[in-house]
Amino acid sequence: QQQVKQSPQSLIVQKGGISIINCAYENTAFDYFPWYQQFPGKGPALLIAIRPDVSEKKEGRFTISFNKSAKQFSLHIMDSQPGDSATYFCASRRGSQGNLIFGKGTKLSVKP
Amino acid sequence: EPEVTQTPSHQVTQMGQEVILRCVPISNHLYFYWYRQILGQKVEFLVSFYNNEISEKSEIFDDQFSVERPDGSNFTLKIRSTKLEDSAMYFCASTYSRDEQYFGPGTRLTVT
Numbered sequence: 490q491q492q493v494k495q496s497p498q499s500l501i502v503q504k505g506g507i508s509i510i511n512c513a514y515e516n517t518a519f520d521y522f523p524w525y526q527q528f529p530g531k532g533p534a535l536l537i538a539i540r541p542d543v544s545e546k547k548e549g550r551f552t553i554s555f556n557k558s559a560k561q562f563s564l565h566i567m568d569s570q571p572g573d574s575a576t577y578f579c580a581s582r583r584g585s586q587g588n589l590i591f592g593k594g595t596k597l598s599v600k601p
Numbered sequence: 602e603p604e605v606t607q608t609p610s611h612q613v614t615q616m617g618q619e620v621i622l623r624c625v626p627i628s629n630h631l632y633f634y635w636y637r638q639i640l641g642q643k644v645e646f647l648v649s650f651y652n653n654e655i656s657e658k659s660e661i662f663d664d665q666f667s668v669e670r671p672d673g674s675n676f677t678l679k680i681r682s683t684k685l686e687d688s689a690m691y692f693c694a695s696t697y698s699r700d701e702q703y704f705g706p707g708t709r710l711t712v713t
Binding site for chain 1: 605632634636642643644645646649657659692696699700701702703704705706707
């Protein structure tokens with residue numbers, strides 16, 4: 490009930506292509522779904538987030554699609570760039586105190 | 602832009618020793634968290650702290666761990682008697698509203 494399942498584990502995309510990372514959650518009490526980007530040796534940095542009352546959110550080249558009935562959400566990176574190469578974590582939050590439950594991460598490599 | 606800072610960046614300690622990891626959250630934030638990330642694995646929640654007390658903790662956060670906010674700016678994680686399996690990156694995070702959690706750069710703890 491507390492898990493967040495993320496796929497794929499790794500992803501290679503050509504420069505200019507679309508990167509798509511998927512997550513699925515089990516607990517319907519989750520109310521906030523952020524994506525974090527992490528570069529080697531650094532802390533996770535908040536990229537974009539969505540609440541379950543919205544089906545899509547776009548910020549620049551990054552879009553979250555949210556499917557409440559399927560309990561799934563995904564990150565789309567349009568026009569992927571080599572600088573986007575990083576590990577991406579989806580997360581979910583269950584109400585009150587805000588602690589995040591993370592997926593296992595997707596290592597994205599964007600080839601020039 | 603305000604950021605979460607953590608010291609030290611790397612701590613090496615012997616098994617059984619006590620360590621204190623320090624964090625300075627963003628100044629107007631109200632909620633504070635510790636997470637850890639074992640090398641190559643997902644980020645795991647340890648503890649959340651609000652209004653000068655622990656609000657939630659995970660099963661990882663056993664009696665060997667404690668947290669403290671000794672003054673208006675620092676937030677510390679103490680491990681009383683370190684074990685080999687405590688070796689990990691430890692991230693502090695803070696937020697004003699429980700939504701956008703901002704992570705520090707982490708402290709790499711190596712227990713030998």
